[in-house]
Amino acid sequence: MEEKDDEKQEPLFELEGAAGEGAAETSGPKLQIPAKLPVLMLRDIVVFPYMIIPLFVGREKSKNAVDLALSSHRMILLLTQKDLEIEDPKREDAFDIGTVAMIIRMLKLPDGRVRVLVQGLIRARVESFEDDGKVIQSEIAVIHEPEVTEKTIETEALIRNIRSGLEKATSLGKNIPPEVLIIATNMDDPGRLADLTAANLDLKVDEAQKILETVNPQLRLKKVHELLLRELELLDLQSKISSEAKGEMDKLQRQYFLRQQLKAIQKELGEGSELQEEIKNYQEKLAKLQVPDEVKEELEKQINRLGQMHPESAETAVVRNYLDWMFSLPWNESTTDNLDLKKARQILDEDHYGLDKVKMRILEYLAVRSLSQKIRGPILCFVGPPGVGKTSLGRSIARSLGRKFVRISLGGVRDEAEIRGHRRTYVGAMPGKIIQGIKQAGSNNPVFMLDEVDKIGADFRGDPSSALLEVLDPEQNHSFRDHYLGVPFDLSKVMFITTANLLDPIQPAFRDRMEIIELPGYTEEEKLEIARRHLIPKQIAENGLNKQLISFSRGAVQKIIAQYTREAGVRNLEREIASVCRKVARKVAEGKRSLHRLTANNIEEFLGPPRIFRDQMLAKDQVGVSTGVAWTATGGEIIFVEATKMKGKGGLILTGSLGDVMKESAQAALSFLRSHADEFGINPTIFTEYDFHIHIPEGAIPKDGPSAGVTIATSLISVCTEIKVKHDVAMTGEITLRGNVLPIGGIKEKVLAAQRAGIRKMILPAPNKKDLTDIPGKIRREMEFIFVEDINQVFESALTVSPLKDRHEMATPQRT
Structure with missing residues (x-):
């Protein structure tokens, strides 16, 4: 069993002797040190005898050691780790000699750690190391210092040097408490003075441990004196560096005051530096500038800053650049609008x-x-x-x-x-x-x-x-x-x-x-006028030609537009015209200075064979082929929807790079026909005995959108009823399962595409009638528009024969 101290008094003891190797007895209050103590492992610190220091304990074994010490004799062995990174140190990870300490006070912190205030008592050597997984305990042998019977002259000199060294270190900025200096002044014991000094020198662990392991007081005092001398050299060098830095700052301040005096002298003599001239110009500009108060205050502030700066400093250039920007802005300068x-x-x-x-x-x-x-x-x-x-x-x-x-x-x-x-x-x-x-x-x-x-x-x-x-x-x-x-x-x-x-x-x-x-894009007529009014004169001038050397006929320009370009704008059209002008310029440069007439017949000599084939309407009425129109980024195009049926089980095949929306439109059209088969005289078995295939040519081009719904429905009913679709009718509109035709977008582009293909009759959703105002009057007069509200009206106008049994029940489509 461990011996417990029966007296619970403040452990401010002075140890003077020992009764034996395993226990120490002191004169005055009797303090016995047990032969076996719990061990508290320390990181990055060495505790000396008589040193009072707070310690923060976080590891479980260490907290258990504190609890064990408090429950018995309040004594604990403080051992320092050789490597502070080791979380669970073993015997070989700690030094052999540590300090027996008394726990004076203990406080549990909210974060789970424990704060203990300890006082070192005496050195001790580890004899055994017992780690049961919860707490580390060690049998110790107390190390007694040899008694100093009389002080030698060398010891007295060392004591005096250490006292004066501590005072000098304090004067050089070392943070040593005043009470330590008082204790050192009144302390004659060389061993305790050495420990006190070492505790206040911020030594590294290895150096401090060597001091702790030095038992001889005089030898320990000598080592501490050497370390103190090294510390004084460092402090002296540090003070010298600080003085030089302060001297540099004083020099800058002195230069600033001299500059201010120089400014005052120049002002008295009427001589201004270049920077002063700039500041004067800025102030004159500011006086004339009519700007809000916030802007004026900022400008005044920056001008004053500039006046206090050195002309060669980097900040001066920044402020000068800022002021130049501010004064160059047109704060209240406006041009007069042309109101004619x-x-x-x-x-x-x-x-x-x-x-x-x-x-x-x-x-x-x-x-x-x-x-x-x-x-x-x-x-x-x-x-x-x-x-x-x-x-x-x-x-x-x-x-x-x-x-x-x-x-x-x-x-x-x-x-x-x-x-x-x-x-x-x-x-x-x-x-x-x-x-x-x-x-x-x-x-x-x-x-x-x-x-x-x-x-x-x-x-x-x-x-x-x-x-x-x-x-x-x-x-x-x-x-x-x-x-x-x-x-x-x-x-x-x-x-x-x-x-x-x-x-x-x-x-x-x-x-x-x-x-x-x-800006949706230009019609062919608009492109023709743009080319005649702007593009051709521009390119003739840029290529060094004139009207006596080159002329474009109306047919030539129309052919370039239709067969060499496909775009909503006129950028490629201008490139083709420029290409023709360059070839004519080459002929002129070779000596052929006669007038070169460009017509529809000879334009291929300059541009080569046509690169784009115009969309053409079908030559005759066919079963299962209907004409639709599509919007594209370059305008509009006509598309053909082909449908056919074949023996099968009622499946629907869709090809031609169709998007999800267009596929859904095809499915909706087929569902509408199946649900209204009797109205159109269609045998319902056709939907279970045949597969339907819908294809839209130009399969490499992705297609999507709901506007092909009526076109797909027309092709499907043509296949189911064997009634031909009119080849000269184009159509567009979204279809619903109830047969309603919903409005769509891109009407202008789609109408122009149909007109370019030679189609003169077009079926449109009735709500899109308002969009005809965007179409040129010439095209509106050339074409016939049929406005429909349901799919039956589409079938009536698109098929050569009406598929409905009771035609008198169908509403008449609007025609314009």
Whole structure:
């Protein structure tokens, strides 16, 4: 059994002697140290005798050792680990000599750890090491120091040196408590003085352990003195480095005061430096500048900062660059709008043919602008396929309004700072593209075109389209705040025009801030007029030709449009015209300076054989083949839906690269016919004894959408009833299971496609009658439109013979 101390008093004992090797007895209060003690393993610290220190205990074995000590004699053996990373140390992981300590106080912390305050008592050597998995205990042998009978001169000198060394270390900045200095001054025991000094030198574990293992007091005092001298050298060097740094700072302060005195002297003599001249110029500009108070305060602040800086410092260049940007912006410089509507219309017609919707919107803005000075700049979005003139239209609008024109391309922009600018803390910071464009225009009311807004990207650097929300919101852009400027700038007078090929990629919130104007594409007649008025004269001039050397007939241009290009715009048409002009220029350069007439008959000599074959309507009526129309990004095309039946079990085969929606339309058409077989005189067994195959040619081209529903239904009923489909009728519309025909989109493109193919009769859903206003009057007069509400009206108009038994019950379709 372990011996327990019966007296529960504060363990502030002075150990003087021992009764034997296994236990120690002291004069005064008797304190017996048991031969077996619980062990507390320490990391990165060595505790010396008479040293009072708080310890934080977290390992379970260590907490158990504390509990065991508190439940008995309050004594514990403090052993230091050789490697502080080891979580569960063994005998070989700890030093042989440690310190017997008394636990003075214990506190349990909320995080589960235990805080104990211990006082070292005496050195002890580990004789055995017992680890039962819960707690480590060790049999110890107390190490007694040899008594110093009399002090030698060397010992006295060492004691004095250590006392003076501690005081010097304190003067050099070493954090030694004052009470330690007092104790050291009054302490004559060399062993205890050595331990006290070593405990306050922040020694490494190996060095501290060597001091602990040195039993001879005089030898231990000598080693501690050497370590103290090394510490004093380090402190002296550290103090020297600090003094040099302070001296450098004092030098900079002295230079600053000298510069201030130099400025005062120059002011008295009337001599200003180059920087002072700049500051004076900035102040003169600020006095003339009419800007909001917030902007003026920021400019005054930056000018004052510049006056206090060294001309050669890097910060001076940053402030100077900022002030240059601020003073170069057109804060209140505006151009005068051209409010003459006739002149504006004339300019718009000169630059572009057609595009009546856009021209009407610009003239409306000018009309309101002439009546009210407070109108905000509109935010328009031109949406259409490539090559229809969206970008050039913006330049034309600026010319008609008499404003400056600025264009930036946002295709592929991924960094939000491209719009809002960089903060001035970054090296090379500058404003965003919006402020740069305003500076480039030199006025605060330009026509500002943001090109390709549907191709803006987004990544970890931010979303530029979200940053544009403030720019394009009339309720917010009067105080647009660029990160570089740091002050608001008024964008409400700017006319913003954005362009896009598609609306779908644009964020809904972004799209909601813009007025959408669709540019669907040009008809062949419009392309012909554009080529004659703009493209041909432009290419003739660019290739060094004139009207005496080359001429295009109307037929030649029509053939180029129909057989060499397939697009909604006129970009490829211009390339083909340029190709013809280059070949003529070569002939002229070779000496053939006669007039070269380009006609439909000889155009192939310049461009080669036709590259595109026009869609042609069928030559005759056929069973199971109907003519539909489709919208494409380059305009519209006609498509043929072929259906056939074969022996089978009622299956439906769909081919031709059809999308899911189109497949569902085919299934809906077949289900409608099966459910109304009696009305059309169809034998119901045909749907169980035959398979139906629907194919749409040009299988390499993906096709989708619901508008082919009526076309597929017409082909299927033709196969089921063996009634032929009229070859000169095109149709479009979505079908429902009840036989209703629903409206669809892209009417203009589809009608133009049918007209180009030579079709003069077209079946359309009745709700789409309103869309005929977008179709040129010439084409409306050439074609007959049949407006239907249900599929029976489609069958009546598309088939050569009506499939219905009771024709008198069917509603008559509307014709125009």
